[in-house]
Amino acid sequence: MTTDRVRLLADMYRIRRMEETCAELYGLQKIRGFLHLYIGEEACAVGAVHALTDDDNILATYREHGHALMRGVPMNSIMAEMYGKASGCSRGRGGSMHLFDSSRRFYGGTAIVGSGLPQAVGLALADTMLARPGITVCFFGDGAVAEGAFHESLNLASLWRLPVLFVIENNLYAMGTALSRAQAQTDLASKAAGYAMTSSAADGMDVEAVHAAVSEAAAAVRAGRRPHLLELHTYRFRAHSMFDAELYRDRAEVDEWKKRDPIATYAARLVADGVLDKAGVDGLDRAARDEVTGAVEFAEATPWEPVADLLTDVHTPRGM
Amino acid sequence: MTTDRVRLLADMYRIRRMEETCAELYGLQKIRGFLHLYIGEEACAVGAVHALTDDDNILATYREHGHALMRGVPMNSIMAEMYGKASGCSRGRGGSMHLFDSSRRFYGGTAIVGSGLPQAVGLALADTMLARPGITVCFFGDGAVAEGAFHESLNLASLWRLPVLFVIENNLYAMGTALSRAQAQTDLASKAAGYAMTSSAADGMDVEAVHAAVSEAAAAVRAGRRPHLLELHTYRFRAHSMFDAELYRDRAEVDEWKKRDPIATYAARLVADGVLDKAGVDGLDRAARDEVTGAVEFAEATPWEPVADLLTDVHTPRGM
């Protein structure tokens, strides 16, 4: 693979350490609202985004810190956004669930399950009609598959032959609802057939497997200007949000999945392959922690937006 | 087959003649609003409803005159409803698109494409929880398949193992939109796989084929208490509604389908099989025409609801 394996591991550390700190900051009430951690699923965003180009559009959900960071949104501005600061990537208006970055074609960050999918279709339509080369990659959860928006969007994308890569991050639960209690057909990739669309699946705990699957799928979408459905099998190690008592799953199941921790297993693999030694791994971890420390300092230090600005950006100032 | 073949033919005549008269009455402005004719598709409702029991629930669309009549709603009260008379089956409040009959488990008559499907799921849930024997049969068009409601409903019915028979009346068009311009996957029955549901298809221009297919499907739904998706291939001979200039299809295509007219072909078959002679066929036609004449007389003769009653039935009177 062309991508730097060390970079993949380093980026997973960056997400993990950032989110661990977010959880602490939530306890300290520095971060408020809903906070959905991606911990356990890092291989998905890291493997996927490393397989894309700057021309591609990305949409994600409220569990999008990792995707934003991978897309190049500076950790400082992500952290500041979670604080609600004007230096945040959404000027403090969005918070954890609404990270945006127009300069990097990162379209959020939505808190309505399924609402990104139709928009992905539209972005791909714009690229197509404006003859831009990019494809649109839309991440969403297994829970979103039950929404009508999934059905309508996949049909539209396939019917209109639009370059959308739909990526299901199937972590087996939608809040407290296990996949088998939400879906009559639990093989989610198989649903593509209903839309005459190609599909594939990959191990979402293995960053290289994700990278390979997304590379292949994205290449097909790019070349064929047709959509594709990719299912990543993954698992979240933490609660759904900070309010979740996790009554719906066994500790044992979580522990079983933790044995497949995407970071620990990949670090071990790189050591086994002689790519890194233990110190090298620790160095990546330390760099990630340092970056997080810097981001927190940045978030703490930058000022609050004046209340007088409340009504700005409801509408676009004329002349823009 | 156990059903009386003569009855099947007679019922198709009843629908045909009733609707032909409705079209005339529309020209005379006796019937107003939207009027969607079923002409050409009669074999679907006739074959299907004859395969059901009185315990079964039926839901249809705005193109539901045939289903209502087959369900036993008197032609008089259907015609009176189209006139807007209080003697109509919806007391003149609903009109052509909203025929209802609670005593016959006929749940309409809806003008929002796809909106009957979730309700069918709920009716089947009620039957199941209240240990009633019926199944719920929901008719809808090929156009409705693109709606999110289709997706959500099929998943729910399959997930919860509810006795719903979903019947697509695929007449190849949704208003002016040909199936291939609305669906990436035009084999509609195949969509059942996405919901781990069984499916089948039948010739919707052949009343006996429909009867057989619905009998088989209904028996499976009844016995297994699980849903099924049935696709009927049919065609409407008339415009979508009385406002449609039919710019989107060739006269030749319509003429080709008219060769398969469900009434003419079935009449010929019964004659060929010696079940009826020409006079017998004419007698059925005449009886249908007479029934229509009586229905128009009824609709003409019965009184308008007083305007003072406008606000009744917004809410249920207490004590009911």
Added chain:
Amino acid sequence: MRITYRDAMRLAIRDALLADPRVLLMGEDVGLYGGSYAVSKGLLDEFGPERIRDTPLSELGFVGAGVGAAIGGLRPIVEIMTCNFSLLALDQIVNSAALLRHMSGGQFSVPIVIRMATGAGRQLAAQHSHSLENWYAHVPGLRVLTPATVADARAMLAPALADPDPVVIVEHAALYNTEADVPEGLTCDIERAAVRRPGSAVSLVTYGGSLPKVLAAADVLAAEGIEAEVLDLRVLRPLDVASVATSLRRTHRVVVVDEGWKTGSLAGEVLARIAEECLFDLDAPPRRVCSAEVPIPYAKHLEDAALPQVEGVVAAVHQVIA
């Protein structure tokens, strides 16, 4: 040039398509069928299926696609056949289109125009007869326009498309066949209400499909010697309260006519603004003429009774003048 409201809408769309290659029209049956109200007839032939884009029956999906297309640099005009079906798409309109700019800290504007037919009066019964204008007018981030005249139908689309934020255009179905002479080069100020008839005895405030009824009522009143001023709100969000106040300060009496159900109506908002800002200018309690609180029935005599009518407007004026 004498044209119908329908023609006016089509000409406006055509102009937009000619003027800007980023503009496209999408919706159910806008292409081959010519539009359910025949607004887009002929456009497919002229502009092709990419720019006159028929959609499947997927209101949530194609409105959301319109939102995405707008963010992505196109200028979509999305037609929802009627406001009744717009209920299926509200999530994309309200939770995405209206919020995105603010929620992203000003990074993404959503230059989408969403057109829909509204209203009752053609015996289409309860599911096809809503007037939900006040729902849309309630939502920050949207602009809501209700062309009531052929001229406004002709001239409102251009400024709506020039607006970098989402605009909802609500077209009363009963207006499509209305006709008028419309000059070339017409423009429209989509910030301001329009006085359709000057008068000093009473202010009749209305919009959309009710305007012709209100003008007819004004004629009846004029014959009685009562000169009513007719104000067409035209822009429901942001409401041009100043124009309402100006009229009221002259007439001291007001009747608001709105086809929405009375409770929770746009007319209610107008009365609230008047009470807040012009209370002591009122010489009589303001009145609303709205739809009865009933799902619109099919039967003609009942439908007529449920909707605002000329006689009801006249009667309300008599009340406020008595």
Added chain:
Amino acid sequence: MRITYRDAMRLAIRDALLADPRVLLMGEDVGLYGGSYAVSKGLLDEFGPERIRDTPLSELGFVGAGVGAAIGGLRPIVEIMTCNFSLLALDQIVNSAALLRHMSGGQFSVPIVIRMATGAGRQLAAQHSHSLENWYAHVPGLRVLTPATVADARAMLAPALADPDPVVIVEHAALYNTEADVPEGLTCDIERAAVRRPGSAVSLVTYGGSLPKVLAAADVLAAEGIEAEVLDLRVLRPLDVASVATSLRRTHRVVVVDEGWKTGSLAGEVLARIAEECLFDLDAPPRRVCSAEVPIPYAKHLEDAALPQVEGVVAAVHQVIA
């Protein structure tokens, strides 16, 4: 017994399940998870998965299934996690549940209760902070209830379920942790507003999540010697206008507090009714304290500035009394 609003809701649901085998609770995560606001915790164990029915993420589908179930003879309580997601289900609520009885000429009643959380104040940002009560209050065929007290949370569900027609119960998320002593055998009149504090200087009209803020404002005002009457509308449709008028005829001054965006708000409807029916009882222009016309921002100081607050209510009272 001292309980929270959350407990009260749960006890009411439990009573309903015990009292009538046709009652079931359905919605996303109402079962194993215990409800997103923990309202239904424990009910799955007691009543099993048939009657405490977890649904997939399919708001349109499961609300429609609730409508069908109600027509079919059950008495479903359908929980939509929050009103923000109810936008996906509005077609079934408005175009079916609300219309069916009238449209069928009185044949089908739809005895469904739809519960949803509403409101802002917890930094959940724009897509999770709507107050759309006036949308629901606009629709004939619905009844809309907004329990603001623990007692009402405890007592409103039974009459809502006894109502043969669709009822929407909107629960402000900020109320779930409020506590109160609630007696046994409580009942609630779901036709009438409730005076929460008698007073004669000004009428403060409110509902739902704003009630605690308004009561706090009344305390501040009382300390200044201004005795405000606090009226909790409690039933948004049908509106108990008589109670508003009664209060106003005593106080002659009114401030309406409503977390909805001001334009098109329920508060606007209240002002309209007052202008229509009590114009000459007003000694000062009525005022509304509503949310600012902005998608609710995440940052706390901005969110606070966007929502009605105690100080704003006090200031508005000073205005109407000055």
